[in-house]
Amino acid sequence: MIRSILALINKSDVIIEVLDSREPDLTRSRKIENFVMRKKKRLLIVLNKGDLIPLEVLQKWKEYIEKNDGIPTVYISATNHLGTKILRDKIKELLAKREGKALLVGYPKTGKSSIINALKGRHSATTSKFPMSSGYTKAVQLFRIDSRLYVWDTPGIIPPDGNELERVIRGINVDKLEDPVKAAKLLFDRIQEFNTNTIKEIYGLDFSDFYDFLNKLALKRGWIYKTSKEPNIDEAAKTLIRDYHDGKIIYYSYPPDVMTDDKSSSI
Numbered sequence: 001m002i003r004s005i006l007a008l009i010n011k012s013d014v015i016i017e018v019l020d021s022r023e024p025d026l027t028r029s030r031k032i033e034n035f036v037m038r039k040k041k042r043l044l045i046v047l048n049k050g051d052l053i054p055l056e057v058l059q060k061w062k063e064y065i066e067k068n069d070g071i072p073t074v075y076i077s078a079t080n081h082l083g084t085k086i087l088r089d090k091i092k093e094l095l096a097k098r099e100g101k102a103l104l105v106g107y108p109k110t111g112k113s114s115i116i117n118a119l120k121g122r123h124s125a126t127t128s129k130f131p132m133s134s135g136y137t138k139a140v141q142l143f144r145i146d147s148r149l150y151v152w153d154t155p156g157i158i159p160p161d162g163n164e165l166e167r168v169i170r171g172i173n174v175d176k177l178e179d180p181v182k183a184a185k186l187l188f189d190r191i192q193e194f195n196t197n198t199i200k201e202i203y204g205l206d207f208s209d210f211y212d213f214l215n216k217l218a219l220k221r222g223w224i225y226k227t228s229k230e231p232n233i234d235e236a237a238k239t240l241i242r243d244y245h246d247g248k249i250i251y252y253s254y255p256p257d258v259m260t261d262d263k264s265s266s267i
Contacts, residue, residue, distance in 0.1 A: 001154075001155060001157050002157055002159070002160075004140060004154075005032070005103075005105055005154055005157060006035060008103050008140065008152055008154065009032075009035065009036060009039060009041060009103060009105075010039060011101065011103075012041065012100075012101045012102060012103035012152060013041070013042065013094075013095055013100035013101055013102065014041070014042045014043075014044060014091055014094045014095060014100065014101075014102040014103070015036045015041050015042065015043050015044070015102070015103050015105060016044045016045075016046055016091070016102055016103065016104050016105070016115075016151075017029070017032065017033065017043065017044070017045050017046070017105055017106055018046045018048050018104055018105070018106035018110040018111060018112050018115060019045060019046065019047055019048065019106065019107075019110060020048065020049055020107070020109070020110050020111075021047040021048060021049050021050050021052065021053055021057075021058060021061065021075060021252070022049065022052055022053055022250070022251065022252045022253070023166070023252075023253055024047060024061050024065070024253075025253070025256075026163040026165065026166050027106065027107045027110055027163075027166060028045075029105075029107075029159035029162070031159055031160060032105060032159055033069075033071070042094040042095075043071050043072075044071070044072050044073070044074070044090060044091065044094060045065055045071050045072070045073040045074075046073075046074055046075070046076060046087060046115065047061055047062065047073065047074070047075035047076070048075075048076055048077070048078055048110055048111040048114070048115065049077060049078075049079075049110075049111055049247070050075045050076055050077040050082060050083065051077035051079070051080050051082065052077075052247055052250050052252070053250070053252040054252075057252055057254060058075040059075075060254060060255055060258065061073070061075070061254075061255055062074070062075055063255075064255035064256075064257060065255075068257075072090065072094070074086055074087050074090050076115070076118070078111050078114035078115045078117070078118040079111070079114050079118075081118050084115075084118040084119060087115070087118075087119070088119055088145070088149075091149065092148070092149065095148070095149070098148070099147075099148040099149070100148070100149065100150075101142075101149075101150045101151070101152060102149065102150070102151045102152070103151070103152040103154070104116070104151060104152060104153055104154060105154055105157070106156060106157075107156050107157070107158060107162070107166055107170050108155075108156025108157075108158070108170040108171060109156065109170050109245055110156065112153055112154065112156065113153055116143050116151060116153050119145050119151065120143065120145055139155065140152060140153070140154050140155070141153045156170065158170065158171045164186065165186045165187060165190055168182075168183045168186060169183055169186070169187055169241050169244070169245075174238050174241050174242055174245075175238065177238070177241075180234050180237040180238045180241065181214070181233060181234060181237045183237070183241060184210075184214070184236075184237035184238070184240045184241055185210055185237075187240060187241060187244060188210045188213070188240065189210070190251075191249065191251050194251045194252075194253065195251060198249065198251055199213065199240075199249070202243075202248065202249055203217055203220075204220075205217060205220065211233070213236075214231070214233035214236040214237060215231045215233060215236075217236040217239065217240075218231030218232050218233055218235060218236040219231050221235075221236070221239075223235045223236060
């Protein structure tokens with residue numbers, strides 16, 4: 001698929017890299033960005049899912065990317081249709097008011113298909129709640145936005161330089177994870193790094209460590225193996241990942257240039 005994406009970059013006028021606004025740095029692909037730059041294509045970064053983090057944090061990320069990388073950046077919430085007019089106008093500005101094609105690229109579950117629907121103003125591209133589940137984009141599709149703008153929608157890709165956490169929780173359907181506990185541990189540690197109270201407050205549990213959390217969540221939800229009577233921690237692990245994708249667990253990072261004391265937070 002990565003070769004198909006690179007081929008489409010050559011055919012497109014504007015490349016739109018869609019990032020998860022909760023973790024912009026972890027959902028970027030510097031290799032794809034560098035390829036776009038080498039091809040002298042216009043690049044636009046979109047911070048999607050902007051409804052999940054405070055406006056001031058979105059603004060800090062926009063300023064950071066534009067200042068440090070020189071890449072025009074907009075933030076939106078495709079599902080809530082917030083900022084989509086700004087995005088549409090920015091694409092047309094980069095096209096210099098002529099007819100052209102834009103290409104959406106990004107990790108799975110950053111909301112590329114939702115952006116298509118927001119730009120068109122109606123449901124045209126299928127969407128999914130979780131990676132590789134029903135509605136997940138499986139093939140390249142070209143959508144007509146208006147008389148001058150066409151947009152390619154592409155399946156989410158995990159680039160070669162992708163972060164380990166994002167590769168695991170975005171690249172595989174949660175129900176098909178070989179080791180959901182290991183995957184959930186990566187996510188748990190990341191959330192705890194930002195705020196040790198987030199998971200406790202969301203699930204109403206007091207726990208000593210990750211495995212204690214899984215045990216207590218399984219017991220609370222009644223996920224018990226019939227034969228051994230042991231808590232089903234695999235199901236608890238999958239729930240943590242699903243809840244993150246579903247926006248129930250919200251944490252966000254600040255840009256690297258923000259002071260450490262104010263660098264992280266959660267809701």
